[in-house]
Amino acid sequence: MTQQRKIIYDIICKSPLHMTAEQIYAEAKRMRPSIAMGTVYRNLGLMAEAGEILRIEMPGRPDHFDKTVAPHHHCVCLKCGAVSDVPIPDLTELLEKHIGSPVTGYDLTVHVLCENCKE
Amino acid sequence: MTQQRKIIYDIICKSPLHMTAEQIYAEAKRMRPSIAMGTVYRNLGLMAEAGEILRIEMPGRPDHFDKTVAPHHHCVCLKCGAVSDVPIPDLTELLEKHIGSPVTGYDLTVHVLCENCKE
DNA sequence: GTAGTTGCAAACTTTTTGCTACCCA
DNA sequence: TGGGTAGCAAAAAGTTTGCAACTAC
Numbered sequence: 001m002t003q004q005r006k007i008i009y010d011i012i013c014k015s016p017l018h019m020t021a022e023q024i025y026a027e028a029k030r031m032r033p034s035i036a037m038g039t040v041y042r043n044l045g046l047m048a049e050a051g052e053i054l055r056i057e058m059p060g061r062p063d064h065f066d067k068t069v070a071p072h073h074h075c076v077c078l079k080c081g082a083v084s085d086v087p088i089p090d091l092t093e094l095l096e097k098h099i100g101s102p103v104t105g106y107d108l109t110v111h112v113l114c115e116n117c118k119e
Numbered sequence: 120m121t122q123q124r125k126i127i128y129d130i131i132c133k134s135p136l137h138m139t140a141e142q143i144y145a146e147a148k149r150m151r152p153s154i155a156m157g158t159v160y161r162n163l164g165l166m167a168e169a170g171e172i173l174r175i176e177m178p179g180r181p182d183h184f185d186k187t188v189a190p191h192h193h194c195v196c197l198k199c200g201a202v203s204d205v206p207i208p209d210l211t212e213l214l215e216k217h218i219g220s221p222v223t224g225y226d227l228t229v230h231v232l233c234e235n236c237k238e
Numbered sequence: 239g240t241a242g243t244t245g246c247a248a249a250c251t252t253t254t255t256g257c258t259a260c261c262c263a
Numbered sequence: 264t265g266g267g268t269a270g271c272a273a274a275a276a277g278t279t280t281g282c283a284a285c286t287a288c
Contacts, residue, residue, distance in 0.1 A: 002261085002262090002267090002268065002269080004268085004269070005268090020252095021252080021253080022252090034269085034270075035269085035270085036269070036270045036271065036272095037253095037270095037271095038253095038254080038255080038269080038270070038271070038272085039268080039269055039270070041252090041253060041254070042254085042255090042268085042269090043268095045253090045254085057178035057179055058178050058226060059176030059177050059178055059226055060176055062251080062252060062253090063252085063253085075218070075222075078223055086217075086218055087217055087218065088214060088217045088218070089217070091210075095207060095229055098205075098206055098207045098208070099194070099205055099206065099207070099229065099231075101231065102231070102232075103229055103230065103231060104197055104230040104231055104232065105229075105230040106227060106228060106229045106230055107177060107178055107226065107227065107228045107230075108225060108226065108227050109225060109226045110214055110218065110222055110224075110225045111222065111223040111224040111225055111226075112218075112220065112221070112222060112223055113221075113223065121242090121243060121244080121286075121287075122286095123243080123244070124243090139277095140277080140278080141277085153244090153245075154244090154245085155244070155245045155246065155247095156245095156246095156278090157244085157245070157246075157247090157278090157279080157280080158243080158244060158245070160277090160278060160279070161243085161244090161279085161280090162243095164278090164279085181276080181277060181278090182277085182278085239288100240286105240287100240288095241286100241287095241288095242285105242286085242287085242288100243284105243285080243286070243287090244283105244284080244285070244286080245282105245283100245284090245285095246281105246282090246283100246284105247280100247281095247282095248279105248280085248281085248282105249278105249279080249280075249281090250277100250278080250279070250280090251276100251277090251278085251279100252275100252276090252277095253274105253275080253276090254273105254274080254275070254276100255272100255273085255274075255275085256271105256272095256273085256274090257270100257271090257272095257273100258269100258270095258271095259268100259269085259270090260267105260268080260269075260270100261266105261267090261268080261269090262264105262265105262266100262267095262268100263264100263265105263266100263267105
């Protein structure tokens with residue numbers, strides 16, 4: 001584990017938000033101005049693959065990253081783009097019941113207006 | 120409605136598949152070799168916005184387009200990337216019940232192995 | 239005639255990758 | 264001292280856009 005990776009990992013762990021690579025980069029740059037975007041992406045990818053962090057993908061938006069690696073769901077605010085956790089049980093069984101064949105997994109993102117944005 | 124738009128619309132309507140812009144472009148080019156990718160994207164965007172076709176977005180994959188505009192759900196084959204319809208009821212109420220606040224909408228893509236790909 | 243559309247190419251966004259130099263275990 | 268990284272810059276993939284020429288009505 002290099003200094004860079006530690007910085008990136010700490011940013012994710014300390015933040016209550018689910019940040020994008022861009023946001024993590026900006027934050028990391030404050031602590032180590034020489035850090036490169038490529039390094040951020042590379043380490044995010046490696047940590048996500050190793051199961052140390054969770055990559056949250058959703059259509060049309062940059063990936064976000066979550067310190068909570070246990071499977072769970074997320075919502076995104078349609079106005080500001082903020083991503084947060086949401087208490088929904090696993091839907092695999094329900095989906096299989098309706099589809100009638102095995103389901104490998106699924107992507108779900110709930111659209112909401114977050115507290116700040118629901119004017 | 121220009122010739123180009125009509126060609127694009129017909130391709131979508133005639134195909135049982137949910138094609139990508141790339142695939143639609145390839146098909147359109149056979150009928151009108153001078154057509155440009157930009158024209159395909161522009162018309163897909165315009166028709167999707169007008170509600171004449173449905174844009175299917177999912178993380179990490181190109182958009183697909185569907186002639187069925189009524190809201191419904193889709194699955195994607197993890198092996199070949201083919202997208203098809205899937206009979207799942209609307210989940211808005213279920214989601215709101217769990218979350219406890221209004222839900223504007225949601226993205227759901229079910230991961231499967233399609234008939235051809237389930238070894 | 240003119241508003242809208244084409245084809246082309248360039249720009250854009252997000253993410254990945256090739257490369258050389260470097261650092262540390 | 265050699266395998267894994269960093270930093271940089273270029274590339275990749277998918278999509279959008281600016282613009283001059285052209286179409287359709």
